[in-house]
Amino acid sequence: MKTQTLLDRQSTVVLSLLTVAAIVVPAMNGLAAPGSALHLSDHLVPLLGKYVCFALLALSVDLIWGFCGILSLGHGAFFALGGYAMGMYLMRQIGPRGVYADPVLPDFMVFLNWKELPWFWHGFEWFPFAALMALIVPGALSFIFGWLAFRSRVTGVYLSIITQAMTFALMLAFFRNDMGFGGNNGLTDFKDILGFPLQSASTRIVLFVLSVVALACGYLLCRWVVNSKFGKVLVAVRDAESRTRFLGYRVEHYKLAVFTLSAMLAGIAGALYVPQVGIINPGEFAPANSIEVVIWVAVGGRGTLAGAILGALLVNAGKTWFTGVLPEFWLFALGGLFVFVTLFMPHGIFGAARDLGKQVSRRLASRRPPESLSQAAE
């Protein structure tokens, strides 16, 4: 059954496209001659990599919102925490190459006159540890938060609001210098990762490909989860929470499990994002960022997984284009998108395409003798 679901139509398409991206982007960047129409310039690779990380973040939001009805308006916090974990590793890698040339302390600590590394910075010089933390810290926070919230049955808009409060509180905390995460400026000026210089084209290509692989794995994981009986319970919770309870399911455990999983995915996305953009600062915790992620999912189509990926890529590409050409209009466009999608495309691009597909096949069916309709991937 597992292999069968992995090969459903949507998964095949998504995986093929991601594979193509993982091959074509490096090829266009490395093989095509600079100046030729096919050439992808060096600065575009991390930009695309950034989109891919956003797509993974959107996927994590879709998993809980689309399938379990939990609208988290604070997922940016988990993303940022993953990013900070990676940022701390990168910061430690700078070593004596910082402005103050302190072999251990990052520049901002020297600047603040700190004498030794705070305890929570220990271990981050070691990549596997940092990578683990990028998973564990968002996971632990989401677990504690979710345990508190779901146990006492905080649902709907109340839950959304307190997720906002959570990310807002974290933003304020990370803005403080004495938190030990670089305050306002965050972590930046990274030099290399595992010994490979971050500025070099080949490192960037590798990071891009890794992001695509992470996205593909994340997608497969989510697909496996939602296609399992566990996933069916999630949908049941989304549509009739108390009915699910009376059937004997502990709804809070399900919500907690999927919320934590989703936060960890977001953490991975953040960890991959930071080396590609070269900075992480408290702005990533801004409540507005988390809300924006939700619109990516809504644009693509919530509850479809592939839609979340599509939405994240489209909206972010649009943002890049707008801010280049008509910067003042980006907020109009984004705001309009929120309104338009919720009003006219409640199921997003994917839903619209599916409805269209159904209409077409219905037309065809009315002409031809009825045959079994292929089930749309759900």
Place this chain on the structure above:
Amino acid sequence: MTTLRTIFWALVLLAGMTSVAMAGPYEDALPRFAADSYADTEAAIAAVTSSGHSLSLRVIEALRDGQLLVGAGQVVIRDISGPLVDAAKGQPSGANAGSLKPVRVNNRVRRAIEAALGNLTLLSTDPGTRLEAARAVFRSRDAAALPTLDKAIAQETSPNVRKALRTARAAILLNKADASSADRLGAVATLKERGDQEALALLSSLPSGTPSDIAEAAGKATDSIRARLALWSAVQNIWYGISLGSVLLLAAIGLAITFGTMGVINMAHGEMVMLGAYTTFVVQELIRTYAPGLFEASLFIALPLAFLVAGVTGILIERLVIRFLYGRSLETLLATWGLSLILQQAVRTLFGPTNREVGTPAWMSGALEIGGLSLTYNRIAIVVFAILVFAVLQLVLRYTSLGLHVRAVTQNRRMAGSMGIKTSRVDALAFGLGSGVAGIAGVALSQIDNVSPNLGQGYIIDSFMVVVFGGVGNLWGTLVGAMTLGIANKLLEPYAGAVLGKIVLLVGIIFFIQRRPRGLFALKGRAVEA
């Protein structure tokens, strides 16, 4: 003939007397200002002050203001209006301004000036001046003022001024080594009664060699003053809390109405507040251009307009967007977020991204001093205004048919619908009402916050916290929520700092929600649970 002679001699005598007067201590002191030495200047100040001459005050004031000029053997006062006045005679002087330069002062001299001014004005006929003078003496502790002070106290009629005079006297006596023990103990008692930061400073920095009984009394007095000051500062903090709470109340109360009736979170609520603030700005601009005389009333003119602008925008939003998302509260949240982005950008495009200057009418500036409290008038106005808005809304909800319908829909939408209440009309009006109230909140907030396109963003999370904390059962929840959060915030601030205090509060709310998922004043019944 004899008559003539007597008259002549009388005149001579008079002239002689005058000339004697002209050579009195005042005139003797004046040239020392020209010596260009701080010590001489100080001595001159003392002499001029004790001379009792009618021009003494003018000279010292001019010296303070840097308008006492010397040069070419002359001492001249430059009047504010420009002409030069001979300091000795008080008549216009023909001195050449170019050859004069102001008497230089340093901090020591400045202190002497302060003290001198205090002494000179202690006997003024204007009680306000006397009060000022008493305060100046209190600060300078100039023992030379003691005789004048005693005289002033003896003839003082205003109790307020007398109190100030006596604390000034106490300040001098306390530090005067040769004062009697009884006097000094009396001084400690008087200062203890005064009980402010300055009295505390005086009492806790006695000169060495103070007898132990006085030091002991002073020690007790400082303890009691410290306790009193701590109390005042707690009260002051609570006042700040109430004032912050009123701001939160204003920002959140409209939200509570829309959230209560429709169960929708209006993320554009903050932008309604912003629209109200910009309406105030536009009204003031128009008034400045066309009717400057109305400026003092500008806020009252802005209030109804802000209500209209924000209210109509709210109704439009409800009719054009929210209506179609009925029952899908999470989608509404997203759509209204989109609207908030659009409104922000629209205002940014129209008015520019920078802060706009909204003026404060004169009646709102200044502060009221009560005991150790300082209450600024604009904060008082906002607190009063918030209470008024709250009261009016309560009345509207309780005694109008709109209010009845809104409450009915809040409690059980389906039931209200089947009883013939046009729920969609109620929705639109409630949304308009909530938004309008946000608009008038914007008028108030324009007085204490920067009017920029981001104004609303700053309040939205706080407003949500208030609503979530207070619950939507009724408006009292919002009041309690706003005040609790406001006061808690301000009480935490001195210990944790502003940012950490806020974080603590946010985390506190997250925990609170676990215990009471629907806030303090929750709605009950099956309709809610469904």
Place this chain on the structure above:
Amino acid sequence: MAAPITPALLYLDNVTVSFDGFRALNALSLAIDHTEMRAIIGPNGAGKTTMMDVITGKTRPNEGTALFNGSHDLTYLDEAAIAELGIGRKFQTPTVFEMHSVEDNLLLALKQKRSPLATLLSRRTAQERERIDALLERVRLTHQRHRRAGELSHGQKQWLEIGMLLAQQPKLLLIDEPAAGMTDQETADTADLLRDIAKTQAVVVVEHDMTFVRDLGVKVTCLHEGSVLAEGSLDAVSANERVIEVYLGR
């Protein structure tokens, strides 16, 4: 666990529920035997649904005990634990998982491990498929098995919900107004189905439709203002003066 103190499957004693002073249940006492079928009647607002809420853990009583199987105090358990014990419930308004297919609705209800890990790793077995087939047959939805539950008719949803109850294999079924919105034929069929179920499981049915209750032919309890007004055969209860007064006197 304490030894059974009552032979009854469900034992309610002195249960009181008040909402802000209004007593929806007022010292209600009731006992249901293993494999007994009981019909509960009573005017609107008598507290029938509230009684089910108490039994299933949705509402905590202010006072009183609710024992299941003699030893489990239901007032301390949550909904999921109570369902695990073997109490199934059908709601007054049919609630099924509208986005799931009929088959998946039954699959979710099947008696299986309920933990997240178990469902994540579970695979559908041949045995499960057979159970589902049998259930579909029993609630006459075999031909609808792939349709979304949301697309079913009202009556079909009622039956699907009963099917889900059966899939849980509970010891006690609480069924709130199963015949509401059904045609006469469907109502009669439902009565047959319930009688059939009652051969192996205890059933509590709440219903306003007296023909339906008569069809069931079981002991009837009449609730009024939160407590038992009369108990006995339908004829005896409907002859009771106070019952007549309550029903007609309003």
